[in-house]
Amino acid sequence: MTEAYGQRLGERFRVENAPAMVTRAFCKGEIAVTELRCDRPSSEMSDSIRLEDAFLLTLHFRDIPNREYWEGGRRAPLCDLRAGETCLQDLKRDPTVRLDKPHHSLVFYLPRAALDAIADDANAPRIRDLSYKPGAGVNDVAISRLGSLLLAHPEPSRSS
Template sequence: MASLGAAATPFARQLAHQYGLDDVPASRSPGLSLDMASMHHAQPHLFVLDPLPAEDAFVVSVELARAGSRRFFQGNAQTYLGLLEPGAVHISDLAERPSAYVCSPFHSVLFRLPRATMDDFARESGGLAIASLDCTPGVTDPVLAGIAAALLPALERPAEACRLFLDHIALALCAHLASTYGGARRRPATVAGLAPWQERRAKELLSGNLARQVSLAEVAAECALSRGHFSKAFKATTGHSPHAWLIERRIEAARQMLQASTASLSEIAIACGFADQSHLTRVFGARVGSSPAQWRRMRRH
């Protein structure tokens, strides 16, 4: 787990205070102002949660494991939920200062989503502002469960989380919430690829900043496109998401340095945009089939 400290998000500190925990693995998509956190408590315990501060935002909770009963309070309404299956979802409107009683082990991923973020997403997508997110408490949502599970490694190892990946997760979350619980409707349309100049500029920006965390919004702006449009157009053109394409370039750069230089693995990791040697080894091994050290030895014999 990531230790709470100066780097912890305000949302993570708020959750830690509410639950009396020392650690809450968390991360943030700066481009969409969306907070993400993982909550895991393995022992039965009664948590009486104070009302959260009022703000114009939603909290979306997704269960990753079977969980027992809990009671939610929002405005003048109470909601009692019995046994929750993996993938169960609950959405709270922070404007109504929600609170809860939780009395069983749980493993949840929570998203704090400002209403302004949903409005920005709707505007970029050509839709209307989302007035509310209407979700039957405890409904099972396999899509949200998949998004939450995919996010876990980035929450548990925040130093290795790629900003492009977090932005993609945030966009996918907004799109699903808007269409499923916000009343938005997807318009059938074919996605056109990038113009040659847009593809060239995007690749230049991504490959020229391997050691820096480039945001999806930054690359999209260089191509004069919205984040969602750029992401779809880039994949239509290259066959890969911007994040996947960037990882391949980082692996390619690492291979070149391993073969042509005497730099240490730690130096290569930092130069190619990985958090540290361990991160490089894990990603390199998964894609190449051998560790960087083994690959280097084989190329030198």
């Protein structure tokens, strides 16, 4: 069982309530979106998430100045994240972050098996690896709009 979405993910980030929407439409995996919000964070590091062949795509709804981020035990350069930016984390690289500022985000859990199934269904090439700058934010209008739509969606479809 994965630790990368829902309440299990919330525990890693010290968030009490972490509602998630999960789709099991793919026979090889599930895709999930978890909302993480904390108005009074501690200054602790997030806990590690069990290593797996999956990605987290985080859409931030609050600015996070001087964000401290690590992959594989190595600190990435400090960066200022802006509301609306997304960050990619590869769960094979043991991502962690210091939780010392208020935050609100949607975290998309994307296991490689599900991405492969989508590519196969579309007769498209499978993704080998994703290139990204660890800890850096990227402005992605499509993900930002998708996230806003998901937050506006009624509560009954959320599960954890």
